[in-house]
Amino acid sequence: xxxxxxxxxxxxxxxxxxxxxxxxxxxxxxxxxxxxxxxxxxxxxxxxxxxxxxxxxxxxxxxxxxxxxxxxxxxxxxxxxxxxxxxxxxxxxxxxxxxxxxxxxxxxxxxxxxxxxxxxxxxxxxxxxxxxxxxxxxxxxxxxxxxxxxxxxxxxxxxxxxxxxxxxxxxxxxxxxxxxxxxxxxxxxxxxxxxxxxxxxxxxxxxxxxxxxxxxxxxxxxxxxxxxxxxxxxxxxxxxxxxxxxxxxxxxxxxxxxxxxxxxxxxxxxxxxxxxxxxxxxxxxxxxxxxxxxxxxxxxxxxxx
Amino acid sequence: xxxxxxxxxxxxxxxxxxxxxxxxxxxxxxxxxxxxxxxxxxxxxxxxxxxxxxxxxxxxxxxxxxxxxxxxxxxxxxxxxxxxxxxxxxxxxxxxxxxxxxxxxxxxxxxxxxxxxxxxxxxxxxxxxxxxxxxxxxxxxxxxxxxxxxxxxxxxxxxxxxxxxxxxxxxxxxxxxxxx
Numbered sequence: 001x002x003x004x005x006x007x008x009x010x011x012x013x014x015x016x017x018x019x020x021x022x023x024x025x026x027x028x029x030x031x032x033x034x035x036x037x038x039x040x041x042x043x044x045x046x047x048x049x050x051x052x053x054x055x056x057x058x059x060x061x062x063x064x065x066x067x068x069x070x071x072x073x074x075x076x077x078x079x080x081x082x083x084x085x086x087x088x089x090x091x092x093x094x095x096x097x098x099x100x101x102x103x104x105x106x107x108x109x110x111x112x113x114x115x116x117x118x119x120x121x122x123x124x125x126x127x128x129x130x131x132x133x134x135x136x137x138x139x140x141x142x143x144x145x146x147x148x149x150x151x152x153x154x155x156x157x158x159x160x161x162x163x164x165x166x167x168x169x170x171x172x173x174x175x176x177x178x179x180x181x182x183x184x185x186x187x188x189x190x191x192x193x194x195x196x197x198x199x200x201x202x203x204x205x206x207x208x209x210x211x212x213x214x215x216x217x218x219x220x221x222x223x224x225x226x227x228x229x230x231x232x233x234x235x236x237x238x239x240x241x242x243x244x245x246x247x248x249x250x251x252x253x254x255x256x257x258x259x260x261x262x263x264x265x266x267x268x269x270x271x272x273x274x275x276x277x278x279x280x281x282x283x284x285x286x287x288x289x290x291x292x293x294x295x296x297x298x299x300x301x302x303x304x305x
Numbered sequence: 306x307x308x309x310x311x312x313x314x315x316x317x318x319x320x321x322x323x324x325x326x327x328x329x330x331x332x333x334x335x336x337x338x339x340x341x342x343x344x345x346x347x348x349x350x351x352x353x354x355x356x357x358x359x360x361x362x363x364x365x366x367x368x369x370x371x372x373x374x375x376x377x378x379x380x381x382x383x384x385x386x387x388x389x390x391x392x393x394x395x396x397x398x399x400x401x402x403x404x405x406x407x408x409x410x411x412x413x414x415x416x417x418x419x420x421x422x423x424x425x426x427x428x429x430x431x432x433x434x435x436x437x438x439x440x441x442x443x444x445x446x447x448x449x450x451x452x453x454x455x456x457x458x459x460x461x462x463x464x465x466x467x468x469x470x471x472x473x474x475x476x477x478x479x480x481x482x483x484x485x
Contacts, residue, residue, distance in 0.1 A: 203337045204365070206354035211330070279328035279355060280379060 001057045008066050008146050009056050013049045016073060021048075028072045030065050031055060067122035067146070071134050074151055074164075075126065081151070081164040088159040100225060101131065101156060108133070120144045129156045129229065157228040214276050217283040221290050227269030233298040235261045235288065240304055256304065269293065307358035310394040311401050314367040321459035322350040322366045323451065326357060326389055327374030328382040332407065332438045336374075339448035340455075347461045349452065357389035369459040370401050370467075372451065374438075375422055377408040377415040383422070390429065400467030401458050402431045405447070410437040432474040 016024050021041065025031060031052075039051050056065070074081070109121045118138025125131055133152040136144035151164040205211065237259040241250040250257075265271045269292065276283035284290070292298055309324075323340070325333045330353065337351040350366060359365070371393065376382040386404075393402065404426045408415060426433035436447040458467040 200338070200341060202341055202348075202350050203334070204350065204352045205330075206324075206352055206359050206363075206365075207356070209360070210355060277330075279330050280381065 001061070002063075004143075005061075005063050005066060006053060006057065008063070009053050009061065009069075010049055011147070012066060012070050012073065013052050014045070018045060020076060024069075024072055024076055025052075027076075028069045030061060030069070031059070035059075063120065063146075064122055067120060067134050067136070067149075068124055070146075070149065071122060071124045071132050071151070074134075075124075075132060083153075083162045083164055086161045086163065088161070101125070101129075104156065105131070118142060118144050120146065120149075126153070129226075130154065131156065214283040218273060218276050221284055222269075222273040227267070227273060228293060230268045230292065230298060231266065232262060232264040233268060233289075233292060234263075234300070236299075236301045237261070238301065238303050307361065308392055308394050309357065309359070309368060309371070309397060311369075311397045311399075312367070316459065317348075317366050319346075319348050319461070320350060320366060321347045321455045321461060322352060322368050323455045324352045324354060324368045324371045325374060326354050326371060326386065327376070328355055328379070328385045329374070329376055330355065332376070333374060336438055336444060336448060336451075339444050340452055342445075343449055343452045345452055345456070347456055347459060349455070356385050357392035370403065370451075370455045371397065372403045372405050374405045374407065375417065377406055377417045377419070377422070378411070380416050383417050387425070398429050398431055400469075400471035402429065403454065404429075404431060404433045405438075406433065406435050407438040409435050410440070432471070
């Protein structure tokens, strides 16, 4: 293992308080349970760190593995950093982009590496469609400084990105540009309709054509990518009573009728997407439901024209 | 020919075919799998349909038993079954049709009242079975019952016909329903 990498490992592991050592190493996941058991965690910290670094060397840990350990440490100690929030604005008329995490990581890395000569970029996925990005900057003639990295936490389904304060303020606009460039074109990949084709030939689906139609309509409406996470939608109805029958007390009523419908779910849009394939609703769904990502609203007021 | 008629085709050798009609494909699929797991001397075939009428350009074997599956959590599934019933010939209801209601276990989710399906089954003079298809144990038991019913309807049980079975099931009905 390269001396600088070994030193980086040593300094990163030394940072970890003894009480958190096991938890963080487990979260890191590079060293297996068995390997961790071979180490004596009761010895003095310096000796423990030496043993761990030796283990990493034996397992041929790379700079990227060390960077990921650094990310894990920072995730546990996020409150010790000061974070800036950036909000990406959307040009009016721009379509909602379909987001693919792997594609994002690839193009983010490519763009930064093209712009800067010496830079280390590492990613770690986190909860809620978030990704932690660690960037260590160098310069044209210097290798990246691993001890002054910048962290960016990007929640992919929102326009927000958090960055840990950096001494190198000049690099922030570059990060902003990287996001912009990525968002411009993401080509849709051809995906085949993933139908549940039953392997047992004794079961025959009579409505196969209808099922295919429902799948197709659902894909056209909702797309192939995971839906943004939304927990509720509310529809307020204020319309006058309409009826084919003439007369009646309700028909004469001047005041509009008021009604409130609230949908709530741990993942509302995925639930709506699943309705037609599950046979609970007809496809296509009402545009009142499917327009939510397009319009970017989940509170609706429906009035008479 | 959009109406299903019983006994309008020659039976296949040792074959018994059941048609499950219901909107929730996943439940029907699971029930079908459970039925096919049963040890059975007859060759079983399970047809799944969301609704009737069935596509007409397909050759299919003679259908021995139709089970209409209603999910008590969904008015949509009830309406679907009600509309599909119009495409079944009256002679089918002599023991070759049954109703299966699922979801009764979760009372708070039910938007269809129990009595609604009871009345529906009574109107069509056909047996009504309750089973929470989402629960594996109940589903397996129901699958067993359906396989037995199917074998009888296909004529594979000597001495017992679909009509016999119907009158057997009928006699255990709640007598107060006759007043409806």
